[in-house]
Amino acid sequence: MKAKAAHGGGGGGSSPMPVEWADPGFFTRQSKTRNFFRLLKQLVVPPEGHKTIPTLAGIFLILLTLGIGSAAYNTSSNILFMTLSLLLSSLLLSGILSWMNFKGTRWRLVLEPHFRAGEVTPIRIELTNNKKLLPTYSLWFDVQAAVSEESHRIFLQERLDASSSVKLDWMFEPKRRGIERINIAGLETQFPFGFLRKIIGGGISRDVVVWPKRVDYNFKTITGRHAHKQGSTNFKPGGGSELVNLREYQPGDPQRLVHWKASARLQRLMVRQMCEENQDAYLIFLETPASHWSEGEQFEKLCSFATSLAEDLYMEDRLWGAALNDEPVLPIKRLSDLHYFLEKLAALAPVEDYRPLNETRAATIITFSPGPDDRVFAYVGGNSTGSA
Numbered sequence: 001m002k003a004k005a006a007h008g009g010g011g012g013g014s015s016p017m018p019v020e021w022a023d024p025g026f027f028t029r030q031s032k033t034r035n036f037f038r039l040l041k042q043l044v045v046p047p048e049g050h051k052t053i054p055t056l057a058g059i060f061l062i063l064l065t066l067g068i069g070s071a072a073y074n075t076s077s078n079i080l081f082m083t084l085s086l087l088l089s090s091l092l093l094s095g096i097l098s099w100m101n102f103k104g105t106r107w108r109l110v111l112e113p114h115f116r117a118g119e120v121t122p123i124r125i126e127l128t129n130n131k132k133l134l135p136t137y138s139l140w141f142d143v144q145a146a147v148s149e150e151s152h153r154i155f156l157q158e159r160l161d162a163s164s165s166v167k168l169d170w171m172f173e174p175k176r177r178g179i180e181r182i183n184i185a186g187l188e189t190q191f192p193f194g195f196l197r198k199i200i201g202g203g204i205s206r207d208v209v210v211w212p213k214r215v216d217y218n219f220k221t222i223t224g225r226h227a228h229k230q231g232s233t234n235f236k237p238g239g240g241s242e243l244v245n246l247r248e249y250q251p252g253d254p255q256r257l258v259h260w261k262a263s264a265r266l267q268r269l270m271v272r273q274m275c276e277e278n279q280d281a282y283l284i285f286l287e288t289p290a291s292h293w294s295e296g297e298q299f300e301k302l303c304s305f306a307t308s309l310a311e312d313l314y315m316e317d318r319l320w321g322a323a324l325n326d327e328p329v330l331p332i333k334r335l336s337d338l339h340y341f342l343e344k345l346a347a348l349a350p351v352e353d354y355r356p357l358n359e360t361r362a363a364t365i366i367t368f369s370p371g372p373d374d375r376v377f378a379y380v381g382g383n384s385t386g387s388a
């Protein structure tokens with residue numbers, strides 16, 4: 001069996017895909033004078049998503065300030081006025097320091113290209129502090145998974161020194177396949193005294209594909225002369241010992257398959273295309289007419305069954321291609337083709353108007369049918385070969 005790297009939940013070997021950096025929006029690339037007046041305007045009319053809310057301790061401090069202010073005005077006591085000034089200055093200083101705490105920070109979402117239902121995948125926030133001297137303290141991010149209706153707070157536990165970065169993770173488990181929207185709803189801090197909650201908008205939202213989850217299933221593969229009851233014999237390109245064809249070199253082809261004599265004769269790199277011995281090539285064909293399938297657990301099991309079977313056949317080098325309803329057949333020759341098929345399964349739904357695609361396919365076709373008790377059966381040539 002020729003080993004291939006099938007892509008598991010959360011992205012496997014694919015590289016995470018970050019997006020653009022977001023920042024508090026306190027300053028823009030303008031002159032210092034324009035930035036100063038822009039900041040004054042933001043103090044009066046905060047940007048969208050920016051809020052300053054007193055905490056419980058802050059509310060008591062404000063009430064105490066009002067009481068001491070009334071007493072100072074009625075008694076004309078210098079000590080009370082000095083106390084009032086101290087309390088008001090603490091509130092003002094709290095706002096200024098929290099503003100400085102946010103200033104110079106940038107953040108972005110770093111997500112895997114795709115998630116898998118039922119498997120834990122990290123939602124990562126990369127936070128950097130671009131200030132030259134001052135560190136950043138006590139931030140937390142409100143992160144939401146809109147479709148799953150889940151939210152989580154990711155805390156910056158330790159201080160973030162100037163000109164340094166940190167990565168914060170939320171281990172998220174999507175419940176269903178489909179398109180999940182991940183967004184940073186906002187950032188918050190109570191630094192430095194805990195009197196005020198300073199909230200700013202997160203400014204980032206991203207959609208990610210959630211593959212169907214894997215399920216346990218049984219499937220009896222067909223080999224040898226019983227494998228081709230539906231058409232002509234097909235040789236599955238693979239790593240066997242029998243030569244099928246010569247073709248031009250493509251990036252990623254192993255050097256051991258290069259046919260040096262043919263390459264020298266044709267003045268371009270040619271590789272040998274081999275076939276697997278005694279193994280059959282399969283085509284996974286899903287038909288989802290609404291008359292047979294309806295939204296529910298059985299349909300979700302169909303998507304999971306097809307996902308699990310496609311990945312396992314690909315690892316065995318026995319997956320020729322896949323097709324959905326009347327869409328063109330997708331040949332699966334490399335990992336990116338398999339990923340594209342799984343993304344199609346993530347968005348699959350029953351269809352009302354459906355015309356079967358009459359096309360001759362040089363592969364053993366696997367079809368599916370609903371069974372009792374939400375079971376799903378797989379068929380090859382009209383014979384049941386597996387179920388989930």
